[in-house]
Amino acid sequence: MTVSRRQPPAEQHPSDPGPTTDPHRLRVRRPADFLAVIPYLLGFHPAESLVVVLSRRGRVLLTARIDLPPPGEETAVAAQVRQLRTQHEVDELVLVGYGDDGPGTRRVLERVRVALGGEVGVREVVLVSGARWWSLSCRTGCCPPEGSVFDPDAHPLAAEAVYRGLVAGRSRSDLEALVAGPAADAVPRLRGLVALARQQVGGLGRPAAAQALADGVRAGLVPPGPDETAAARLAVLALDLAVRDVGWAMVSRSTAEQHQRLWAQVVAAVPPEVASAPLGLLGAEAWVGGNGALLNCCVERLERDDPGYTLGHLLADLSERALPPSLWDELVGGLRAEVGAVTGVRGLH
Incomplete structure (x- = not known):
């Protein structure tokens, strides 16, 4: 993908997997909770992706995945996120960037957040690189500089998601x-x-x-x-x-x-x-x-x-x-x- 190409549309995943499961009952409060639940909202473990979790009145309505954009396309990505927010009438969203290049993914997240501006209610911005995550919304020193070690499959919410019938493949390539x-x-x-x-x-x-x-x-x-x-x-x-x-x-x-x-x-x-x-x-x-x-x-x-x-x-x-x-x-x-x-x-x- 180059700057001259149109930004690919976001993959959209409504949070409505069926009559016998209800992911909205998975209580998500902290960044680590989101990281545990996102693979089950998408259906696979994301990589080199920007994931947007959109909610209304505390209830997740939609999870969107976008290919992690190269420098220069953050404004186009922000426009997509803004359109999703308007289309689905959400009042809050979480941005999560998954990338092997941690510093590069951090820059993408920061630029997307700036491009979104203050009219979009961004609850949390999280960087995931390797087996660690960083909250870019933390302003009180709550996150260690080296990041927090995390295994999404070991989180209690992952087990609860499986119990409720949700599935997460290893990768989209599967x-x-x-x-x-x-x-x-x-x-x-x-x-x-x-x-x-x-x-x-x-x-x-x-x-x-x-x-x-x-x-x-x-x-x-x-x-x-x-x-x-x-x-x-x-x-x-x-x-x-x-x-x-x-x-x-x-x-x-x-x-x-x-x-x-x-x-x-x-x-x-x-x-x-x-x-x-x-x-x-x-x-x-x-x-x-x-x-x-x-x-x-x-x-x-x-x-x-x-x-x-x-x-x-x-x-x-x-x-x-x-x-x-x-x-x-x-x-x-x-x-x-x-x-x-x-x-x-x-x-x-």
């Missing part, structure tokens, strides 16, 4: 690998399975194809999930957009994690030419389940490999607007009715 698809040397063999699947389902009308996809999803939800042949069949069935939407209509917020595992297995087992629908469904289930990081990774691959795919545009909009997964409860009934009317499939849950 999620990127999850959506990357099969290894290149496996693609020729997998293309053979796709060709076979095309022959098998080519004569099916839409109602039969939609029912076949619903049956395949239900079978794939049972561990160990779909094998390569079943994955190829699901991907080919989902080439019809109306049939594909059966897969989305079947999910609920309580089953979203199971559907994510299913479609992640399909993405890992199909060649690029039939990957868009499985990627779109994986991203959709990630949104329903509150996994903003996985949603963003799906969006990025779709933008790169199939920029015209309409479901990719919808997922990008969901991410950019940081629409909460709770919205699914209002939308799913209408989607199921529409999909049922088009495909003839009933009982989509």
Whole structure:
């Protein structure tokens, strides 16, 4: 990234992971508490990042991650943060910079804070470098000059987050690998399975194809999930957009994690030419389940490999607007009715 390039948009992660968990009950008071909780709000442990935790009346609404900007782009980053604050009507935020270059990351944080100005309520500014952290808001000598040693996984709030069902991957690159698809040397063999699947389902009308996809999803939800042949069949069935939407209509917020595992297995087992629908469904289930990081990774691959795919545009909009997964409860009934009317499939849950 250079000064001449547009600052990439912030990844936004609404704090609404599902009906059975509530991260807002994690009591966060000190900088170390924020550092323990942030990986679970993002879904992974950040690196070389600026993380912004936005809250209203003491309740976290959104966590945003931005690539750590080079010198000269701090004003652009501050503009993004200011826009997020206005968009979500927050009254307080915390800035956390993660960077191996501690002094450089400190300068970025200070410049972003200055660029934000006094109209943005910055509660805390924290630098994380290596295994130590420094509060840049401390003005009373409360933080040692050498920083405070910290292991986020050992903090009590990390254990509590896991107990509440929140997950934090080791890094964002782990999620990127999850959506990357099969290894290149496996693609020729997998293309053979796709060709076979095309022959098998080519004569099916839409109602039969939609029912076949619903049956395949239900079978794939049972561990160990779909094998390569079943994955190829699901991907080919989902080439019809109306049939594909059966897969989305079947999910609920309580089953979203199971559907994510299913479609992640399909993405890992199909060649690029039939990957868009499985990627779109994986991203959709990630949104329903509150996994903003996985949603963003799906969006990025779709933008790169199939920029015209309409479901990719919808997922990008969901991410950019940081629409909460709770919205699914209002939308799913209408989607199921529409999909049922088009495909003839009933009982989509």
